[in-house]
Amino acid sequence: MRKKIIAGNWKMNMTYEEGQILTSEIVQMAQDEQLKDVSLVLNPPFPHLHVVKKLIGGAPNVFVGAQNCSDKESGAYTGEVSAPILASFGVNFVIIGHSERREYFKENNEMLTEKVKQALAAGLQPIFCCGESLDIREAGTHEPNVKFQLTDSLFELSAEEISKVTIAYEPIWAIGTGKTASAEQAQEMHAAIRKHLASKYGKEVADSISILYGGSMKPSNAAELLAKPDVDGGLIGGASLKSRDFIDIAKSY
Numbered sequence: 491m492r493k494k495i496i497a498g499n500w501k502m503n504m505t506y507e508e509g510q511i512l513t514s515e516i517v518q519m520a521q522d523e524q525l526k527d528v529s530l531v532l533n534p535p536f537p538h539l540h541v542v543k544k545l546i547g548g549a550p551n552v553f554v555g556a557q558n559c560s561d562k563e564s565g566a567y568t569g570e571v572s573a574p575i576l577a578s579f580g581v582n583f584v585i586i587g588h589s590e591r592r593e594y595f596k597e598n599n600e601m602l603t604e605k606v607k608q609a610l611a612a613g614l615q616p617i618f619c620c621g622e623s624l625d626i627r628e629a630g631t632h633e634p635n636v637k638f639q640l641t642d643s644l645f646e647l648s649a650e651e652i653s654k655v656t657i658a659y660e661p662i663w664a665i666g667t668g669k670t671a672s673a674e675q676a677q678e679m680h681a682a683i684r685k686h687l688a689s690k691y692g693k694e695v696a697d698s699i700s701i702l703y704g705g706s707m708k709p710s711n712a713a714e715l716l717a718k719p720d721v722d723g724g725l726i727g728g729a730s731l732k733s734r735d736f737i738d739i740a741k742s743y
């Protein structure tokens with residue numbers, strides 16, 4: 491059985507106060523019996539991590555994640571935050587390679603390999619993002635494009651290491667646009683990703699890796715997407731900023 495994960499990526503949103511309210515509401519609603527098998531991961535901006543962790547307390551199904559980490563372990567890198575620092579604050583997950591980081595901060599596949607390795611060495615669970623732009627989708631080369639992102643960034647990991655990675659497929663054309671990939675488009679890509687992982691690491695490892703969908707997921711479309719056999723959860727942007735929407739998505743399984 492693969493882990494069901496609903497992760498909220500707050501991006502650069504939420505003040506201190508707003509973050510506390512959102513977290514407290516989610517922790518409260520997460521006690522619902524229906525959510526006992528779903529891992530809810532809150533990924534706030536860095537300054538929130540410590541307080542969010544505290545507010546989560548002993549909730550068994552709520553976790554805290556960062557949105558990025560450095561590709562270096564420590565040292566003179568002003569403004570950066572390393573994986574060991576995150577781990578020392580009790581952070582559980584870290585999003586790596588989000589398309590916004592790739593585009594605006596010029597993160598390339600090689601750098602992302604280092605970030606994944608740093609995260610794993612510190613005991614964090616990476617949520618590794620991949621996904622194609624609209625022109626690549628329209629040209630019909632989305633599958634090879636996504637496969638290359640995975641090969642180039644992840645395929646030097648051992649089977650044991652990759653088993654600790656969660657993949658998030660986020661088509662760039664669906665992020666923040668209100669335009670969701672159809673459940674069929676998502677399933678097709680998720681199955682291709684799993685097949686690609688199996689070609690390198692074998693079926694057993696590939697079958698154990700959770701693959702999340704991200705891109706305009708909301709309560710109204712979550713059930714259809716999450717019903718697909720290879721869609722193991724979601725990475726939610728906008729809808730993760732409202733506790734009710736985030737929880738309703740998680741209840742759509």
Ligand SMILES: O=C(CO)COP(=O)(O)O
Nearest residue numbers: 499665666705706727728
């Ligand atoms: O980028 C995303 C999550 O990482 C998706 O964002 P939206 O849900 O706002 O489209």
